[in-house]
Amino acid sequence: MRFTNKREPDTNVTSYKRFRTWLSHKHSRESPAVSTPLSTGRRCGPNFELDDVVQRLELDSPSRCHAAAQRGHQASPLGNSTLKLAAPSLVNDYYTHLLDYSCNGILALALDSSVYIWNSETRSLLGRLDPSPEPGRKRRQTVSCVRWSGDGHVLSIGTRRGEVQVQLWDVERRQNVKTLPSHLSVVRALSWKQQLLSSGSTLGHIHHNDPRAPSPLVGTVIQQEGLCSLQWSPGGEWLASGSADGLLHIWDRDVTGSPRPVATMKQPSAVKAMGWCPWKSNVIATGGGWKDGQLRIWDIESATCVGSADTNSQICSLGWAEATRRLVTGHGHPHHNAICWDLEFPLLRPAFHLTGHSRRILHVALNNDAGQLFTAGADQCLHMWDMSFPQSLLS
Template identity: 85%
Template structure:
């Protein structure tokens, strides 16, 4: 009896007239479409589409604040390969398999044994390389303007740097002790002789790779003797090039995330990834990987001290870690300091081995001098500007900082430890100065900016002319 009553109630509840059922679905669909049209954008949308940019709106700075260390659509996959990266580095293979994120039904899977992309040397051919005639075509290193140097800091040469990636966390400019400048533009690395002011050539992905994805360069670094150029890419690859002989001499065990920074300690090359993994490689060994350390935060800068006693690594979370020279043991940082923004602009003092300078990002703007033995900040200066890069001028005993919003200039600082005093400002870039490099022997400063220009400055003026 109870079963019959339950069956009657169920039939009554689900009994609908055909026309009524169709009408209800149409109404529901109409209501749903109107509801979505009235609602605000999805949570993942960084800016509301209904807003308008005001006259002082800086899209570049908003992008920088929202930008992650790696592309957002690969973020989940990158987190899943953390274990694989730490496992692979313990193997005996000199070249661990690479991982690649492949879309699959809305998810990403990790695939190994991805074919490597070859790079080739392309020699520059052209008779206008040494000419100071201004080029109208903005090819890489073509002359945009020239000026007479003055103690006020006017640039002596302005060169084109098209396709320079506007990424705060990259390191795309470096100067060798042999007077050779390396500048990464998208997926190519250009080699320029600063003494003859001539473009020697470029390193490019091989055209024989066909449909393979081009590797965007994320960092470059010359070895201490200037013979080898190391290149890190967004796909986690590290390559070593003998530029004089124009050949690839080594491909090191790769990271499974973006290579953010490179640093040499004599024959040892250290590389850091966006997942916080630091690999120490000796290219001369059959199995180059000789050690590894891991910091919990995403890495954005890495540099050995001039004497090789310390290794500094900066994180996107504002932590400055100091590691000792032992690269094979189990590691924890010997000191950790913190600032309110990412430690991307960083550099050791050449004549004081225990002193390192860091620059604050858009939330901070402070230039800081740290004593790593006491793990304290011994001097600071408020620049009222984002600090994207910095470098030490050893001959003149000065510090140079490259800035972003709102000034887009470079500042040369006089140091009387621990005090900092701005000596003069260098203006000429229309957007933030992402990279600085110094030729200490000739007193030259090179700055590369998001305006896709490279400036060369004469910094050899005596201090009496600048006071």
């Protein structure tokens, strides 16, 4: 894969619409891999019924890494998948956020209408959470997004129907804590700011809720475009929201007034892959879709793009590795790989590639303490990667 500042025309590239149609038909003819069921670390309560559809696959052999060059730099052939788990019923939807990692070492992965809880330290399945349907509805609704609170004790769950509200779960007590006021459309993204939970819908409505209050809704923001990503900055000074129309809005911390964006930036495709830099409070990264393929670094104070790289691939997800001060991106057609980037602001340089998925990597999550990266793909597989190798090997 080549990295250039300008996309070269390619008459052999299939249109993304045709590619999605082909992918959908091909996916319907295949079944997820089956192997030995995961062992559990402990017996689970009623809300944590174990399900044998989540199964352990054999460990992958060291993955091959594609060579790539940007300004003459050769990507290092490092980064091996150390564990591969089946993830049947993982929804193949670019606009979902179905994977999240807590500060306590617990991974949450949404499969259809259930959320599976997995301990990355013991490598055992703890159980599953099933959000309750609205009164009068018998069928549970498909989960569209999950997000752990900052302390890792509460998991919030959003669903595809606005009537099935954002669900809050106390994982330690294994019970539904509170159901918050609903959106009128799909809950696309969730983000915590201490005890404040913000949720965004496909209609562009952003709700700020304090679950402790008798009337939890404490603020509302409406952006004109449909929302597909939402994230508070690490220090809570800014809230970023991305739209399907390619707009990145930055809001200040005031959630009770009538806020307007303090900055707005634009890219040619939806702002779904998005993440704040943990060590630079004014920096945020975004990834472009199939029509774009650009990884961009933004300075929100000047509202300008200060660095970019053309990946020639759909960017479905991204995350920051704070311990190594790198950026990881998950890609779709045509490569279906993950790329770890070195940053020397404003330059972006691919350090190495991670290959192993056969379809697009929809979600990434990072455990910085243990040097682990988790990726979930449309091939209905979850990979765990070891990112803790010495820095000297990458030089």
